[in-house]
Amino acid sequence: MAQKKNKKTIRLISRAALLLILAAILIYAITSKDKVKVLAEGDTAPDFELVDLEGNEHRLSDYKGQGVFLNFWGTWCPPCKKEMPHMEDLYKDFEAKGVHILTVNVGEPKVKIELFRDDMDLSFPMLWDKNKTVMDLYNIKPLPTTFLINPEGKITKVIKQGMTEQQIYEYLESIQPK
Amino acid sequence: MSKIKCQCGHENPYGTELCEKCGRPLSEKAKKSDIVDMRYEGSSRRSQTYKSSIVDKIWNFFSSVKIGVSIIAAVLIASAIGTIFPQKFYVPATTPEGYLEYYERLYGTVGKLYYELGLYDMYNSWWFKVLVGMLATSIIIASIDRVVPLYKSLKKQRTRRHPSFMKRQRIFGEGDVQNTEESLVKAEEKLKAMRYNVKTENGAILAEKHRFSRWGPYINHVGLIIFISGILLRGIPGFYVDEAMWLREGETRNIVGAPGYVLENKKFTLENYTKEEAEEVFGEALDKNGTIAKSYTTDVTLYKQEEGALPGSESLKKVEDYSINVNKPLKFDGYNVFQMDYKLDELKNMTFHLVNKSSEESLGEFTVNLSDPEKEYDLGNGSTVNMLGFYPDYDGIKDGEPYSKSPVPNNPAFIFQMNTPDKPKGEKSFVAIRQTLEVEENDYAIKFAAAETRNISGLTIRKDKTLYILLLGGLVFMIGVIQGMYWQHRRVWIQEDTEGHLLIAAHTNKNWFSLRKELDTLRETADLPAYIDRQDPELDKPEQEGDEEIWT
Structure with a gap:
């Protein structure tokens, strides 16, 4: 009798296990939509190395321990243009507090970016993603897209639209090192 | 849910129709048939077997x-x-x-x-994914549920079966022969010669061949699951x-x-068939259809990021030069880059003259x-032109400023500052295609001279x-x-029963005709009782000795 009971338990467990595995695979297949890994909140921001308009190299890992406000933009995109002056206004203050604003232009001619910068009187680093490598790495679809990266190097938020000065302020504050 | 004990002493699981060991019918249905x-x-x-827990219920469902x-x-x-109308992937829309x-x-409405x-x-x-998942589940569970008991009972089967099992086989014969022992020995030899696996057990023979054919459907299901x-x-x-x-x-x-990996496009070439190289017949076709494309080629250079370099860094290592042609993709590291599409003649360079308006x-x-573009163009004679604004895809003035709607040079416009010895402070001019605007009346102007274009490859x-997994599947x-x-899978049972009669029975999962032919060959060598195919009795008569009179 004991043996029979035992056999019954084994049967129940093995059947349940197989059904659970199949269900788990199915749920995974339904929920996984992207064939490429898309960065999400909580992921570690992948490191990169780009030069700015002056030729200075910037690595994301250089800013470890500090907050990074990483903004992808193009000169033709009106909301990008609109939020730039707000970023400029807050840039200096937050630089002192350990939050850096890095902007990445997605592969436009260098002169075009320089003209834009001079026209708008911007002083934060403008990185030039000539080959669109970092744009693909961060899977940028709409412009502007902004990543908030905390001092631990984790992405805390992905913003896929233009921002008001108030929002930018709050976002910058949110990644300020303690 | 008790076990069923057969008269032969074997314990069979609940739901068994025929005793796993001796073959006695156990269920009422089997006994009556x-x-x-x-x-x-x-x-x-x-x-x-079991219908107790929810897990068992789901299991039984599948x-x-x-x-x-x-x-x-x-x-x-x-x-x-899903094939009635094109799927999303093929529709030129994004929102x-x-x-x-x-x-x-x-x-229309159906759409x-x-x-x-x-x-x-x-x-x-x-x-749809759930449906496919249910299909896979059904294949797996239904297979497990059948292959395991089938394997067990084929493994457990005994050479001597109970006469009640023999009698209920589709092919069955019963009778007396002159020398039972000799018949059995001869039958064993002949069956071996016919490549049967033969087992004997005092006065009983089980000959079996091609049991592996029974696993075909399950192997087939394994293939589906791999796929x-x-x-x-x-x-x-x-x-x-x-x-x-x-x-x-x-x-x-x-x-x-x-x-x-980084790719550089050096040149895209679209080659058409020319009339000169074409043979007569094709020449006519060319006349009829206009141009016919001969080849699409993109000359590229492939670069790889240096080992350990970060994405975006300029440390690139050249891998190779290659000409991508239709059906001749660039191959590297498991990737294939195919020539798929092209666009011709996008603006690449624009050449301008700086002219004195009055003297031209x-x-x-x-x-x-x-x-x-560059910031300053030196014309060499003390005159320079500075680029103050560049709008690759000019689309009118917005908020008092020229506006470019994309980074693609579809309709370039510029703001130039012309510095000449006459006007060292410079004059500003807005230059777009077929349009020039000046803030004040200028002495000098920028005139469009020529343009060069370039092509775009769609890869x-x-x-x-x-x-390879799909291939394996x-x-x-x-x-x-x-x-x-x-x-x-063919089986032949021959045995002497307790009264000294010889019983013969046979079973196959398909192709009964061939099985009967084999039995007939067997009966030519060994003296065995005549059999009948009980699902097709007429068919067998002429082939068996001693039964001719029925046939005539």
């Missing part, structure tokens, strides 16, 4: 062949519906409104319904890449979907590279690590089909 149902050897299918067939039908019907508009415009029911992206819908898991793997990043990108001549760009005299010319990047599937189709 003339010919026993030999499917799964009359063993107890696991699904029929184990049912009826359910399995219904799922297959549902998958087939759904797949067919929900765009899709709706497309389906409504081309297919609108097709969109609203989500059938326009059916193969990615959750319910489905291959498809499933495509959803995991890294296994399957299918991306597209545009690459302009002169442009160097990160390869979409292939991190760490030129102070020199300069060329603006639209993908890499597709593919990688498929699952291909297909191969295993076919092996299963062949195994089950071209061989038959």
Whole structure:
């Protein structure tokens, strides 16, 4: 009798296990939509190395321990243009507090970016993603897209639209090192 | 849920029709039937066994062949519906409104319904995936439920079967022969010669051949499962890449979907057939159709990021130069880059003259590279032109400023400052195609002289690590089909019963005709009683000795 009971338990467990595995695979297949890994909140921001308009190299890992406000933009995109002056206004203050604003232009001619910068009187680093490598790495679809990266190097938020000065302020504050 | 104890002493699981060991019919149904149902050897299918817990209920649901067939039908019907109109992937739209508009415009109300029911992206819908998942589950569980008991009962079968089992076989014969012992020895020899595996047990013979053919359907199902898991793997990043990108001549760009690789487009060439090289017949065709493309080629250079370099860094290592042609992709590291599309004649360079308006005299010319313009152009005679604004895709004035709607030089416009010895402070001029604006009346003007164009290649990047898994799945599937189709599991039982009569019975899972022919050959050598095929009695008569009178 004991043996029979035992056999019954084994049967129940093995059947349940197989059904659970199949269900788990199915749920995974339904929920996984992207064939490429898309960065999400909580992921570690992948490191990169780009030069700015002056030729200075910037690595994301250089800013470890500090907050990074990483903004992808193009000169033709009106909301990008609109939020730039707000970023400029807050840039200096937050630089002192350990939050850096890095902007990445997605592969436009260098002169075009320089003209834009001079026209708008911007002083934060403008990185030039000539080959669109970092744009693909961060899977940028709409412009502007902004990543908030905390001092631990984790992405805390992905913003896929233009921002008001108030929002930018709050976002910058949110990644300020303690 | 008790076990069934057979008269021979063997304990059979609940639901068994024929004793696993001696073959005595156990169920009422089997006892009453003339010919026993030999499917799964009359063993107890696991699904029929227990119906206690919820897990068992789900298990039994998927184990049912009826359910399995219904799922297959549902998958087939759904797949067919998905082919009525083009799927989302093939529709030139990006927004929900765009899709709706497309389906409504081309297919009317039905199209609108097709969109609203989500059938326009059916193969990615959750319910279609659930259907396929249920199909896979059904295949796995139904197979396990059948192959395990079948294997067990074939393994346990005894050489001597109970006469009641023999009598209920489709092919059965009973009679007395002159020398039973000699008959059995001769039969054993002959069966061995006919490549049967023969087992004997004092006065009983079990001859069996091609048992492996019974596993065909299950091997076939394993192939299907491998195939489905291959498809499933495509959803995991890294296994399957299918991306597209545009690459302009002169442009160097990160390869979409292939991190760490950069591709430079050196030249795109579209070659047409010329009348001179064509033979007469084709010449005529060329006259009729105008130009016919001969080849599409993109000359590229592939670069790889240096080992350990970070994405975006300029430390690139050249891998190779290659000419991508249709069907001749650039291959590297499991990726294939195919020539897919092209656009001709996008503006590349624009050449301008700086002219004195009154004398119409030129102070020199300069060329603006639209993908890499410069800040200052020195004309050499004390005159320079400065670029103050560049609008690659000029689309009018917005908020008092020229506006470019994209980074593509479809309609370039510039603000130039002309510095000449006469006007050292410079004059400003806004220059667009067929349009010049001046803030004040200028002495000098910039006149368009010439333009150069370049081509754009449309490339597709593919990688498929699952291909070999799919191939393996297909191969295993076919092996299963062949195994089950071209061989038959045949068994012949011969035994002397307690009264000294000789009994003969035989079974096969298909192709009874061949089995009968083998039995007839056997009877030519060994003296065995005549048999009948009880499902087709007429057919057998002429082939058996001593029965001729019935046939005439």
